[in-house]
Each structure stands twice: as structure tokens, then as C-alpha cells.
Amino acid sequence: MLTDLSSCDYTPKKELENRIGRLKEGMAEKGIDYAIVLQNVDLFYFTGSLQKSYLVVPVEGDPLFLVEKNIERATAESPLDQISVARDKDVRGIILEKGIRGKAGMELDVLPVTMFRRWKTILDIEDAEDVSGIIRDLRSVKSEYEISQLKKSGEICEHVFAFAEGFIKEGMRELDIDAALNAEGRRKGHQGFLRMRGLNQEMMNIYVTHGRSGAIVSGADVPISGTGITHAISQGSSFNQIMPGVPVVVDYGGGYNGYITDETRAYVAGEMKEPFLRGYQAAREIIEETGRGGWAKAGTNAAELFNRALKIAKREGLAEHFMGYGRSRVGFIGHGLGLEINELPVITPRHEIPLKEGMVFAFEPKFIFPGEGSIGIEVDYIVRKDSLERITGTPIDIVYV
């Protein structure tokens, strides 16, 4: 019924069965008897629908998809059987009736204390195990269906970066570029906003930074955050005007059917000045080295990607500018992508974990020069058996405008 209005694919039933099956395996390992999924993104992941609802997954037996509002949409969107409920309290009776009991699991990384207490009362339980680790782990490995959605998200990125090439001009404000590029992505079918998991985790859809605005960091855990136009947001594009010779760094997030891509390119009016040219060349070399000869692939230690990048930064004499400066340096060069922008894996020397086939991550070598500005490139990779595959086809060259 909504197809002509929305156009996105419905999540296939096999996908959902597979995801729920993997959740049950994780629960069984931890001795959890049933999980209650309440966060909207996790609900979408397991049901294909993002209505007001509650998903109960017993470690054995069929999941219960309990929908409060809007049941018509949930029915259209999700192949799972639905049970209509009037309120959260009704969940208890249904669980009892189905004979579900034992140790409960909930998403304790996002569930607020007040809501947790309410659910403990509803379920008449004393405590619950945290299932968020299991969910985040299984969500970090994408199916071919999910990769197809990520590629459509990447097409929006490609379109926006191609548009930027003809649009960005000297004298514009960062904000003008932000507004126009965002609008262009939206017209192309961008979902409207990006999601980040956790309290205080907020994202702009686009960051246009230029010169000193790109070297001023915020409280956010990102290498380049921009200043924004208010202390109440404290990140994003500003009123700063584009000057020749200094790069305009565009960090844009595609969003299609929930799936997020996240890439960065640099544009410059006239000839690019130092230290940005040197920074750009190092970033480019890091990306080329990462993709070279298929050394990075399923099984590769994620920390090795960071360490090789740092080695190049050091060789180019840019170590102190790599991924930030001083206390504002971030400890990662990449982050997982999916329905949220801070998924696993994190590409950092602190996580010595093997990349798994189907993981998808943004990889963003960036250099910050205090008081002067910043430069960097960001591309998205799919971890394949024998290589890393790029999601978009947008070249990583500097674009002269």
C-alpha cells in the first residue's frame, strides 16, 4: 500500500529469520531465556518495521512481535506474525500465556533507568542481562541484502559528491554548501537523518569545514567536527566563507532504507596550499596502501589497519597531526556502518580483533593543523574474503573548483 510513497525494499523474511536465529544463538551462549527488544533501530533490524512495538524473542520457539501502533503499517512492513497490544503492560500476560520465563535480556546500553524499572515491574523480574553486546556483534556482520541497501545509500553519496563538484565556489559560506548538498541528497531519496547509538550521540547529516573551522574540535568523538553555528549543537558547518587555496572538506552521510554510508572528499578553489597538500597526499597514500594487494581482508587484525596508517603518517612527518591534535586526537581511524553510524568494528590499535567477512566500515585518514585547518579522505569498505571492497565509486582525488 505504501510502495509508491516510500519505494524502499521490505526486509525479506529469510533475513529476519536468520537475524533472530543468530540472536538466539548468542542468548543460548549466555544463558538468557528470552530477550525483549525495545530500541527502534534494533526493532527494525529484527522485524523489518519501526512502529511502536515490543519484540519478545524466546531462546526456543517463535518470536512474539507485539505492536501498539501502527499495526496496519507493521503488517505491511513485517513478515513476522503480529499481536496487537494496547499498551506495554499487556506484554506480561502474553509472555505468561506462551510459557516464556526465566532469565530476561534487554538492551541495557540504551534503555533508560526509568524505563528499565518500569519493565522490571511489568515482567515481575528482579534484573535483566544485557543483550546489547550480542546484538551489536551480530549487526556488525552484514548480509548480501544489507550490502545491497548500503550500496544504494552509497549511490546517494556519489550523487552528492558529483553535485558538489559543480556547486562549490570561492566566497560561499560553509552553510550554503551544507544546505544545497543536503537538499540534493534528500531529493535523490535520502532518508532524512542519520542515527547514532547511545545517550548524547548526535550527528549532522553533513559537515562542511574549511580552514580554521576544521581545526576546532567539539566534545564529539570525531577527528573533524566543525564549529557549527550555535554552542547548543557545537558541530557542523559554520558561517565561514570559502577562500582560495584552502580545502573545503565535505563529510557526508548517505542514508537509504536505514543504512548509512559516510564518506569525505576535499574541494579547493585554486591551487591547494601547504600543509594541506602534504596532508592530502598522506591520506591518499594510506587509502591506497590499505587497498593494495589484498592484505586487508577477512581475518586481518583491525588494529593493523590503524598501525599501517600511523606508520605512513610518521614517515611523512605528520604523526602529530594524525586523527587530531594534542588532547583532541581520536583513537580510531574507522568505524562500523549499518543502521547506526557508530557500529562495530572500531578500527583502532586498542581493538585487536579479526575483521569478519561482511563487516562494513568507514575508513577516514585525516590530518588536523591547529589554527590552519584540516584535510582528509573517507571511504567505506566491505570486508570480503580476499579483499576490501569499496562501496562507492567516487574518486578520492582532490576536486579543483
Added chain:
Amino acid sequence: MLTDLSSCDYTPKKELENRIGRLKEGMAEKGIDYAIVLQNVDLFYFTGSLQKSYLVVPVEGDPLFLVEKNIERATAESPLDQISVARDKDVRGIILEKGIRGKAGMELDVLPVTMFRRWKTILDIEDAEDVSGIIRDLRSVKSEYEISQLKKSGEICEHVFAFAEGFIKEGMRELDIDAALNAEGRRKGHQGFLRMRGLNQEMMNIYVTHGRSGAIVSGADVPISGTGITHAISQGSSFNQIMPGVPVVVDYGGGYNGYITDETRAYVAGEMKEPFLRGYQAAREIIEETGRGGWAKAGTNAAELFNRALKIAKREGLAEHFMGYGRSRVGFIGHGLGLEINELPVITPRHEIPLKEGMVFAFEPKFIFPGEGSIGIEVDYIVRKDSLERITGTPIDIVYV
């Protein structure tokens, strides 16, 4: 240092002192010895800065503003004294050193369980009281400074609605209007996104709905949500094309220096058809009745605003379409505005509370006709001693395009 990049006012010191003073009064009433503020919006409210930080407010004595990152920005933005900390764990030692002890208060409505447990360990406490009710109550009454910021936010709304008048045309997609209006607001200085408090609370910056897309509701607690273009977001503008005679309902949220305004207007190509004309006239009458003769003002029972509106809807034979239809009806006609879009007061028959001078709320009589579409008007009011004052000057007439 950031003034030319950001342009917004810094929060005056007197404001912050007043807010912290009121927080302490609320804490004293509840026997809370110290509060730890962790949510970013509350941090901005009490410190004027939204960096990565922790605010400790003892019921007696000076607040401790502990900043992890970025301390330079926090120093520029906040008149409060700052203490630099390297990590959350450092808070414990500083609290002990200052002799702060006793019953702790935290924002349990938003604090996730995992983070709460971490803080209980850091502070070596067994439990904490919920201070979110105190904070939400005191935030619901705006100072004249806050009202000045809300008025600037309203100016962005006014600008966007004026732009819409010349832009909206038959044949466009909802999404085209969404993209262009959002871009226009951003260029005018819109902060970039709107905030909503709580888990799963998500907002688009703009909703453009038309015909049947306006009559399909989502899981969100709003009368008109639109379908969006993906089940993963499930609200907002769609690919639906504008036809003559059927209203384009534009619900737009201004955002300036954190402060949100939220208004709705209707545009129509050609002559507006029934049942929309009847719905529009009822919505208009409700707004005129609400502003008539200064009966609604500080001290008025908020429920009375809802009840008078419902009476008009009934008289016009539109009761079953008022604020939704069937199970998807929402139970309110207005909601508080401020740094978040779901602030207090809620204008509903369920809350018999007197409006307080300085409260600000959106008031949105809307009518939903299943399968056909929806129509409504939304204006923002400041509660004054003797009246309700409108925030924007945008007329509530239908705009014929």
C-alpha cells in the same frame, strides 16, 4: 574566538545562576544532596556549553563544571568555572575533595542502565534519585532571555513559510518541497536538527504531507506523521506528488541556539476541496477561540484549552477526525517547546495543571480524514500574565499557490 563562525549569543551568567539556583531548590525539597547532570541538553541548559562534560551541583555551595573535551570551547562558551578532567572516573576524587556526599540525583529518564551502573561504581553509591522531573519542570518556564532565543527561532519559521508561498507548486513531490524548505531554513541560520527527549524519540526537521500520506500514521506520538520514504524511518515527506484542491500541510521546526519552534501551515493549488476546507475552518476557529479575550493566560487550566477545542470540533461535526482517527488518535493538542520538542506542558485533558507565566507551547488543532488526507494549523504560544502571545507573525490563512 568563535563569534564570527557561530553568531549565536552566549548564555548570560545570571541566567545560569538562576537556573542552577532553581535546581537546588527542587533538590532541597526532595532531600537530594547533589546532582550529576550528564545529558547534553541539560548540560547546555545549566552551563551554556555542550561539550563532553559532567556538571555536579551540590545542594549547597558552588557547582563543579568538569570538562573532558573540548575545554577551550567550554571556557569560551560558559561563564562557570571549569575543572579539566581526563575521564569520568576523575569525578569521584574531585567530589570527595570538595566534601560533597549524601544522596545523589541523576537524570534517570534518559540515563541508560549501563551508564548508570558505571556511575554508581564511580561514585560508590547504591542508588540515585531521579532529578529529571525537577529539571523538566524548571525548564518548562522560560526566562525573557530564552524567549528572545525562541523568537529568533520563530523568525526562521516565518522565513521558511514565506519562502514556501512562492515555491510550492502542483506536480512537485513532497520530498522536493521538504528539501528546498529545509535548505532555505538552514541558509537562514537553522541549527541543523531538532532534539526530542527519550529513547526512540526522533523528529524530522520538516514534514510535508499531502492527501493520503497525511492520513497514514506512524508509531510516533503525533497526529500527522507522514509515511516517509523508508520503513526504517517511517515518518516525514514521501514521493507523493502535489495535486490540485488537496492541501499541502507543512509542519516545520525552527531551531536557533538550541531553541525549537514548531508551526504548521497549509498550501493549496487551486480551490481547496472538502473535507479539508471544513477541517481548516474548524482549526482556524479553535485557534481564534484560544486567543480570544485573554481567557487563556497564566493560571488557566491547560486541559481547558483541549476541552474548548474539542467542543468546537464536536460542534462542526468533526469530533471523530480531531487529532487523529480511531486508535491512532493522539491525546493532546499541544506540547511544550524549548531545547527539546517534547517539553512540558502537555496540553491534554489528562493533565489538569495551571499554565505558568513563561511557559511556551505549540498548539496544533489538526483533523485527519482516513484515506483522504489531513489538515491543520499549528502556532506557538508564550504564556503571559494576561494572555497568550504568538511567537511568529505568520498568518494562519490557507495559502493559495
